[in-house]
Amino acid sequence: MVRARLSMQQIVQRRRRAGLVARSAEREAFRANFDIPPGDAGHRFLFHVHGNAGVGKTRLLREFEHIARERGALTSYVDESAGGIPEAMETMCRQFAAQGHRFKDLERLLAAHRERRHEAELAALAALEPGSDSGPSAGSMAVARAGLAGLGLVPGAGAFAGVLDPTRLAQGADRLRTGLSARFRTYEDVQLVLSPESVLTPVLADELDGVTADVPWIVLFFDTYERTGPLLDAWLHEVMTSERYGPFPAAVVVVTAGQRPVDTTRWGAFADFMTALPLQPFTEAESRGLLAGRGITAEPVVAEVLRLTGGLPVLVSMLAGTGPTGPDEVADPSATAVERFLKWEPHPVRRAAALAGALPRRLDADVFRVVADCDEDQLDELYAWVAGLPFADDHGGRLRYHDVVRAPMLRLQRGRSPRGWAERQRRLADVFRQWREESGAGRDTGTLCADEDWSELRTAELYHRLCARDREALSEVLHDLVEACDQGEAVAARWVGVLQDAGRDADVPGLASWGRQLSAALSAGGTRAVLTELLAATTPVPSATPGTALPRTVPAGDPHPPHDPPSWDASPPEPASWQPDERLREPGDWDVTLPPPLLARIHRVVALSHAARGAYEAAVSELGRALALTPDDAGTRALRGEYGRVLGRHEQAAGDLERAVALDPADEYAWASLGATRLVHGEAQAALTALDRALELKPDYSWALIRRARVWRELGDPGRRLADLDRAVALDPGSPWAHCERGDALRAAGRDEEALAAYDLALTLDPGYASAYASRGASHFNLGRSAEALADLERALEIDPSYAWAGTQRDMVVRHRDG
Incomplete structure (x- = not known):
């Protein structure tokens, strides 16, 4: 009789679920909720699991998912790989389809959203920099994307959310809507760009309602909520507590998990309908129960496990999985924690494979092949073994070591062999560089950092170069970060994360300082604050300049009334959402001098963000700093001339614009602005000459036609x-x-x-x-x-x-x- 053999996946799943035996109260609370009708006061629509890293939040969510499916529920699982609301819905659609339920209408709209957003970006860029063969600049990308919902000017989503107040965000969306209404056929197409959640969410609700005829429950899981929450929490709250998106089926249960408790200012009124599940380290009794379940009962061994782990579930589970059998195996007091973790694995090749797997931030079979020192015929077997380790969590087909395990493994390798550490880091960097070049071959370099696959390869390459103490890598990270800021906060965060991770993992305080400063700026003030912080690394932080209020005698799209010249009344500056506390300072071997063209580019992007909110005085000052670095930049000079014209400084504006057209006679933007400036001076014929030239260069230039x-x-x-x-x-x-x-x-x-x-x-x-x-x-x-x-x-x-x-x-x- 042939015995049925378990698959590798089944064995891995059993091991993982075995680590959850101590969470019986949490599992029972979740399971019991399926026995309470939604209309009953005891039913909970939201569970929030929270606790410090290492307490087993992801494992508990996976167990919840298993329980939900046992009860016939349709489930989805979203983690930090989702960069926003549309991406979260795409994840849901894929997972629902895998369970036999296609959300075709939602899939169609998600595809339309990607297409319309791409069209809007191209149109905005073409309007700003027509005919450019060198790819979009940071400045043009900032202007083109400033009003796009997925990147910023709609509250709750995007690059500049948190920098501008809701009123100005709404005004930015209105201005963009005016331009998009001419390009797109329907109002829905415009909203798919400006506010995709307003179009997609009602369809999601309808699709979920439709599937309730086939399944008793629908459970939506949102993991790593400390990262996904800023993108999804406000939307999720509106979905569950308001009628903005229409009725949501009562059969839906939402489960979130993150390091922090629920935001009481947002969810406080929802307390009667949710259950918070704070996770703490295992008690001694729980840890002993887990060890006993693995056959580990010898008191000296148990005592050593308890001492090393402090009850942190991931460590208790890992040590239990190594199967120590006697006190001699854990009695060496001089060994580090990592050495104790691996001491009970007798095979030196496996020990080396586990350590090697800690080097990359994310591990798959291809990366493992690069770092593992073993024979070719052992690779698959070793990788399967590493994948089954309790601390190697599966994230979308790739493994990620738990932080509390990975950190001591990295310290062990770095301290034991500094040269070997650096050589392995360089090897990984070279491989990621090769893969990154292959991924980007023949593609538009201006938008590559927005591509998730390419950016992951690039950031991995830079991370390993920094870990190898390649001092030139820091300049490249900062250069890339400027590009990434054009693509929004989620993209910029990837490059900031490189500095944080490398500074921590390679124990380089200078890098860690860069990462902390830039991360704080990004959280507090978005990408504009990051650019301001980069400028602070080289130049003094400029003092606040009063903004300029624009009277609403004009519509979005042109800053001038048709009858009277505007009265430019200075208004108080808007409260700054971020002000750097100090200059970035680095140890001598990590000092970075940003090149003048890059500094000028940053100044220009910051100027454009000022202008987007009507602060033309601040924009002109910032452009002056850019021109001090690159005085012959025609585009920057034309921009300062236009802003000077808006401020009524016509003599200065004319000087800038005349210089701009001398530097670049093919710049229709500068010619058109010069024509408008000359008309204010009463030079109608000169104005006509300039505007004729602008229209020769761009016959469909509607702004110049109106001028x-x-x-x-x-x-x-x-x-x-x-x-x-x-x-x-x-x-x-x-x-x-x-x-x-x-x-x-x-x-x-x-x-x-x-x-x-x-x-x-x-x-x-x-x-x-x-x-x-x-x-x-x-x-x-x-x-x-x-x-x-x-x-x-x-x-x-x-x-x-x-x-x-x-x-x-x-x-x-x-x-x-x-x-």
Whole structure:
């Protein structure tokens, strides 16, 4: 009779589950919840497992998943590999499909989200740097992505969440929506870019509701919540406690696990519907029970295990798995903790394999082949053995040693053979470099760091170079970090993590200091704070500069009202979400001098982030610092000229813009801004020359067409004025500014009924556009409709009480009515 043999996976699973025997209370609380109907007051919709690293949170969640499936539940398991809400939903869809339930509608929308976001990024980049063959710059990426929901200007998701207040975030989304409405066919397409969760979540809810006909329960697990929580917690709270996304099926149970307790400011009112499960190290009785279950009862052996582990479950389980049989095997008091962990594994090749597996941050069979010193025919067997170790957790097909085990293993190897340590680190770095070059071959280098596979290879390469004390690697990390900041917080965090991990694992205080400073900046102020911190490493931190408030006489898309010049009233600066406390300081062998072009690039990105929130004074100052480093950078000079024009500093702006077009005669952005500046000076012909040149370079440049239409107005050519505005509207039908300017031209030509239609379109696109109300009021008055005229002019003054032209028109209407 042939005996049934267990598979490797079954053996590994049994070993892992065996480590959870002491969590009977937590397992029973979770299991009992399935016997309580959702409508019963005792039912819990949320379980939050929390505790310090090493207490077995992931193992408990895996046991919960096993219990849930025993009860017929459909489950999903999301960990830190999900970089946001859409990525979390993609993980759910894959896992549900593997259990026989396809969420086809949600999968379709997720695919559309990826496509629309890519289109929006390309469109924004093309508008900012058309014709560039060198890939998008950090500055252009910052502007192009500033309003994209997945990267930043919608509260709760993205690169700049936490840097700007919710009002400005909403304004940024409104400005982007104006441009996207012309590109995408439907409102849903726009929302898939600006606020993907608002489109995807109701579909997720419907799909989950539909599957309840086939399964009694649905359990959603979110592990490593200390990392995923900042991305998912606010969304999850809204899903579970509000009607924003529609009804959620009552058969859903959510389980989260992280190092910190639940956020009581957010979840406090939900306390009656959730259960917190704080995990502590095993008690002595629990540790003894686990050891006895593995056949380890000899008191000297048990006492030594208890002493070494302090009851930390991962260590108790690991030592129990090595099977010590006598006191002599644990009696050596001079051995380090790591040596004691491995002493009970008699085979030297296995001992070496376990230590080698600790070197990379993540381990798979390919990486193991590089680090393991063994014969080729032993590799598969050894890797299977390492994969079965209690401290080698499986994360998406790759192993990651538990921190409390990996750290002493690294210290042991580093101290025992410093040269051998460095040689192995260099070997790993070389292999990751080779794989990274293969992954990036023939691809756009400007966006590679946003690719998860490529960035993981690159950060692994840099991590191992830093561990080998390659001093040039630090400069490369910081250079890459600037690129990564363009892609958002989640991407930038990967490079910051390299510094933290290498500083800790290679015991390099300088690197650890860089990592702590930059991580604190990223958490407190997002990518802009990281760039500011990088500047602090080389230049003094600039003092705060008052921002500039922009009156809402203009719609998003153009910073100028069509009638009066703006009154640039200085407003107090916004409270800074992050201010570096001190300059980054490094030991001499890790000093880094950032090259001037990189410093200038950082200054420009910071300037763009200032401008995105209307702080043009601060933006101009930052661009001045960039130009001090790279005075012949045409793009930076053109940007400073444009911001100077916005601030009303026309002489300075003209100087910058003239220099910019001299440096780069093919820069249509600089030519267009120069034309607008010359018009303010009363130089209509010079303005026309500059704007003609901009339109020669870019015939579909709607901003330049609207500016040239103003020149035709000054030159007394209403036909050409209207022709340019007709073309601008055709090119950018989603621009309220273009429609309002066209309405003004029609009104000036005595075609007030047509002008009203143009103003109506402008106000449909931007209901807060004061100039469109004022202009529509003037047309109503021309047509003898005093009541409608007065209502529109009053509305314009409500939006912008300082709007002088609207006040003059209102007074004229009142005098006419009263006279």
